Amino acid sequence: MPPRKKQNKRAKVRPKKKKSSELDSVLDQVSDSTVADAKEELQTLLADAKGNSATFYQQNAQKLEERLILVSKGELDQDDFNFFVENQKRAAQIFIDSQPPQEQERAEKLTIHLLEVAATKIVPVLIAAAL
Amino acid sequence: MNSKHTIVRNTFFYAVALALASCATVSKPGSDVTLENLRAFEISFVDQFAVPGKRFDAAAFDAKVAQGNAIFQDAINNEKFSARKPVLRDLAGQFKAEAAHLRKKASTGKVTKALATEMKRDINDNFDNATAKKAE
Numbered sequence: 001m002p003p004r005k006k007q008n009k010r011a012k013v014r015p016k017k018k019k020s021s022e023l024d025s026v027l028d029q030v031s032d033s034t035v036a037d038a039k040e041e042l043q044t045l046l047a048d049a050k051g052n053s054a055t056f057y058q059q060n061a062q063k064l065e066e067r068l069i070l071v072s073k074g075e076l077d078q079d080d081f082n083f084f085v086e087n088q089k090r091a092a093q094i095f096i097d098s099q100p101p102q103e104q105e106r107a108e109k110l111t112i113h114l115l116e117v118a119a120t121k122i123v124p125v126l127i128a129a130a131l
Numbered sequence: 132m133n134s135k136h137t138i139v140r141n142t143f144f145y146a147v148a149l150a151l152a153s154c155a156t157v158s159k160p161g162s163d164v165t166l167e168n169l170r171a172f173e174i175s176f177v178d179q180f181a182v183p184g185k186r187f188d189a190a191a192f193d194a195k196v197a198q199g200n201a202i203f204q205d206a207i208n209n210e211k212f213s214a215r216k217p218v219l220r221d222l223a224g225q226f227k228a229e230a231a232h233l234r235k236k237a238s239t240g241k242v243t244k245a246l247a248t249e250m251k252r253d254i255n256d257n258f259d260n261a262t263a264k265k266a267e
Contacts, residue, residue: 067249076247081238083232087225087253 006116020115023065026072030125038121045114057110064118072126085119133166163262164207167221170258172202174246174251182239182246187237196230218261225257 023046027039049061067084070076076084092111099107164248176199180192210216229250236242 025215063252070245070249075243076249077241079241080232080236080243080246080249083228084249085255086228090225091256094260116137 006038021065022069026069026126027122030122030129032125032128035121035125040121042114042117042122045110045117048127049110052110054093056092057107059112060092060111063088064115068118068122071123074130078123078127081123082119085115088115133147147148162212165209166258166262169202169206169222170254172199173229173254173258176230177247177250177254180233181242181250183242183244184240184249185237185242187240189238192234192237195258196234199226200229218264222257223263225254 022056023044027043045060046065049057052058063084067076067081071081079099089112090116092107096104096107098113142229176195180187200223203226207216207219207223210219228235233242233250236246
């Protein structure tokens with residue numbers, strides 16, 4: 001009979017450390033202190049959107065995050081990003097309109113506002129850093 | 132005896148599957164078929180012109196855009212349910228916006244692989260949403 005593998009019980013019960021996303025690593029490289037608030041706002045809104053139970057928020061945030069990474073790699077420019085943000089905003093507006101009135105302000109914040117923060121405050125810095 | 136029975140049974144299942152598949156094709160609503168045609172056209176448009184490094188052919192581009200606009204207009208005109216027309220108008224507007232962006236990028240040689248991929252991603256999402264909206 002083969003010897004039993006020694007199991008590390010402590011490691012089993014220890015909660016997994018939250019993985020930092022690829023976007024977090026990209027944003028960590030942005031050292032411009034003038035966008036520190038925008039960076040924090042973006043990360044908070046993205047986390048809220050991705051943690052929301054509604055699929056629309058999650059998908060919108062996921063798409064935005066992936067496109068920010070493409071910008072940081074120089075694969076999309078500001079013009080492309082703005083074009084895609086307009087597409088996302090159009091879809092977001094339809095989603096917001098479908099929400100009950102008391103939910104609309106939050107829906108707007110987690111979609112359109114999030115997209116605008118990314119397009120106007122984060123993308124220019126990512127492009128400057130990539131140059 | 133047993134193998135004969137298996138053949139008969141398999142033939143029966145095959146016939147039922149074939150009948151169901153043909154029913155599904157026949158019963159697909161006409162406007163869904165139109166949406167799928169529009170989607171296929173738009174994807175092929177991106178595949179044709181959003182190619183990194185490809186020389187921009189303005190005449191071919193404009194001809195394809197005109198063809199696209201005509202196809203969308205036909206779809207709007209032929210839609211029997213007036214409530215569905217706004218969905219098609221939205222899609223037509225998105226095609227125009229996409230063509231304008233692609234023209235700007237392709238004519239200045241600034242098309243990237245990521246641009247093409249993301250454009251197609253949005254097209255598919257838009258059509259998926261439109262199809263879902265029609266089912267409501």
